[in-house]
Structure formats: C-alpha cells, structure tokens
Amino acid sequence: MKKLSIDTIQTPIGGVLLVVDDGRICSLDYEDYEQRMLLLLRRRYREFELQRVVDPCGFSSRVRAYFAGNYAALNELPVVTGGTDFQRQVWEALRTIPVGTTRAYGELAKQLGKPNASRAVGAANGLNPIAIIVPCHRVIGANAALTGYAGGIARKEWLLRHEGIRVK
Template sequence: MELLIDKISSEIGTILIVSNGKKLCALDFADYEPRMLKLLQKRYGQFSFQNVKNPQGFSDQVAAYFKGDRTSCKNLPVDTGGTPFQQQVWLALQTIPWGTTISYGELAAKINKPTAYRAVGLANSLNPIAIVLPCHRVIGVNNQLTGYAGGLERKRWLLNHEKVVNYP
C-alpha cells in the first residue's frame, strides 16, 4: 500500500498530512510521527510513503484552518479505520462547533452511550486525524484541560486559536 504524505509548517510545529489517494487518513505532528506510524501500521500493515505536495488539496485546507478559516476542515473526506465504536466517537467530533468545547461525558451522551465516557476518552486519544476531527475540543469535567495526543500546550493553542472561552 502506498500512502501520500505532505508536511506543512504551522504555529504549533510541522504537521504531517497523509492521504490514501482519496481521503485523509492521518494528520499528526512531526514530533509524534512514531505514534502516527504505529497507528498506520496497525491499520494497513506494510505501507510506504510517497511525498506529494498538497494531496487532494488537504494541505491547503489545513493551512487555511491556521489562518482562521472556520470551515476549511469541516467537510474533508476522512478514512479513519478503527473499530465501529472508535469511528462513531471520531465522527461525532466533527459535530462540535468551532469555538466550543464539550466534556467526555457530553460526547458519550452525544453518541447515545452516556456511561461510556472513559471509553470515549480512550477512543479520543487514538484519533488518527487531529484538528480535522477536533478532539482538542473535548475537555474534562469542570472545564479542565486534559489529555491531548499532541500535548497540552498544543491543545491550549488550538482552543485559543478558536477563541474558546469556557476553559481555564
């Protein structure tokens, strides 16, 4: 399997954008590349990368997010892999509006599994497509800034970029 990869610079570091030729299948930070590779290997087995500038226009759309475009990443076609439960959680992330946050419990309720907030948190931590599937908008109880696979400073930056006001 050959996957297309591009790297773009952002205010929070180099971003890796991976496409299967049709859909976005990974978006992560360069300093978390080993995590991304592990997730992709689990999903695809053997694969190789072909360096491609702006595959399917995804890089431009992610760059537009960093310029403040609220809708540039909203409807990107994604191929997440994962279990049916993980897919349900990840796709529900797309329903969290720009500039807002919800708790893990609220996200669990949103997918009609109100007691599964811990499982939702675990699925969130394995989100293969950061920013586009905005797991950074999920926070802990009492508006606590908790867990983010890209690091809490990046999560804080993303929430500030989106002008979120309901977290410490």
Template sequence: MTVRQPEHWTLERISTPVGTVLLVTDGEGAVRALDFDDYEPRMLRLLARHYGPVVLSPGASPAPVRAAIAAYFAGDRQALDGIAVRTGGTEFQRQVWAALRAIPAGETRSYGQLAASIDRPKAVRAVGLANGANPVGIIVPCHRVIGTNGSLTGYAGGLERKKWLLAHEARA
C-alpha cells in the same frame, strides 16, 4: 493465510503556527492521518494498528486539502469541515470520531457529553480511549474535548498545542 498488501500513501510535512504537521493522504485524496512531527512514532503505530502495513512516500497532498489546512490556520474555522477523512478503527471508534467532527469550532465538550452524544452515556472511558486513538488530529478535532470541570485534559499533540488550537478557534 492471506498476506495483506501494504497501502501506499503520500506523506507531506506542512509548517503551521504550532509546529510541523504530518499529513497522510491516500490515492483518492482522503486524509488518513494528521499528527505533529514530534509525534511521528505515535502516528506510525496508529497507522499500523488501523491498516496493517503502510508505505508512506514523501510528496504533496491534494491542493484542496493543503488549502483547507492553510485556511484553518489563517482563521477560517470551518475550512476543515469538508475535508474527506477515511479511518480504520472499530465501529465504536468511528462513531466517536464522527461525533468529534460534529463539535463546532470554538466549542468544547466533555468526555461525558461526547459519550451521551453517541447514546453511550456510561462509555466515558471508552470514549476517552477512542479519542486518544484518533489518527486524524485537528480535522477530527479531539482537541475540543475537555474534562468535566473545564480543565484541559490530555492531548496527543501536547497540552500547549491544545490550548493554542482552542484559543485560535475562539478568536476566529
């Protein structure tokens, strides 16, 4: 039996207009997780599920990543587009997360539309589960997924934050 060595990554806490975010980056500067500090236990569970043992050390994320996050919250809707993200998860989950990144800022998609975009129109529930398991909030914009009737459905960061993020992107 092979014992998996823990990953060693950096954890930075960044203040934003919607609360403090937890930003986890690896040694190459790729984002591994982004979540809100009041959802830290959820983030830690997702990291363990996707990667096994992880050691998070407080520190600064790469300057370009911090600058992109600051620019996004200052109104630059495309600021997060170039950030390198590395995720675990299944192949299906990674397909869903890639499709999320293809939703332009200021626009939304239903779960059905998202499922159709990956050529799995009947996998609406599975798409919803993959969306909920996204470890990189905001950058992989799961907040842009809404109910078929246009309602704001669940968001791991809370519906008030989802509403704020969508309004922020619509204004920018």
C-alpha cells in the same frame, strides 16, 4: 504494498504530517509524534509506503487556511479513520462539535447514547488518527480542565484559543 501520500505542513504549533489514502485523509499528526503516527498506520495497513506529495488533493492548503483563520476550511474534508465501530462513532461525533465550542467526555458519551461510556470515549479520543480535522482538542474534562491531548496540552490550549475559546 499500499501507497500513501504524505506532506509536511508548517504551522504555528509545529510541523504537521498529513497522510492521504486514495483521496481521503487517513492521518494528521504532529512531526514530533511521527512514531505514534507510524504505529497507528502500521496497525491499520500493516505494510505501506509513504510517498512525498506536495499538497495532496489540495488538503494541505485547506489545513493552512484553518491556521490562517478560515475555520470552515476543514469542514467536509474527506477522512477515512479506520478503527473499531465504537471509535468511528466517537470520531464522527467529534466532527459535529462546532468551532468555538467544547464538549465534556460525558456529554459526548450521552450524545452517542452511551451515558456511562465517558472513559471509553476518552480512550477513543486519545487514539484519533486525524488531529485537528477530527477535533479531539475540543473535548475537555467535566470541570472544564484541559485533560490529555496526544499532541500535548500546550497545543490543545493553542488550538482552543485559536478557535476563540477562553481557556482557564
């Protein structure tokens, strides 16, 4: 059975669950979305065991640093997302959106060379298993609307404001 390390990090927007697989982050989700996280982990690993570990690989400290204002703390963190080829392309593209900026779903689709795939980009965005580090919160609607976020719109708004983005 696959053994995964898990830690809970207290943040200004609630508890965050960080899951690590062999030195790479495979999940980061909100405590109140634990069932969603477990469902995504089951799809990926089928059977696994979560073992409580304090600050696995120093990753929890890096997440805390981000919330303390060190936005670069999340850069270069190793992740393993799973997913389809297209989903992985979307999630990799999300990591290229700089702190303090946003992209529309259509812009992200164009960046991927698939200008008609904005809905597919949105669907992949919604299944992102690694919140904040793979910054799906930086993707907004074409009219700058704060459309869907698996952690809730209030958290998305908080994260964007935290990163210095003016939210309507």
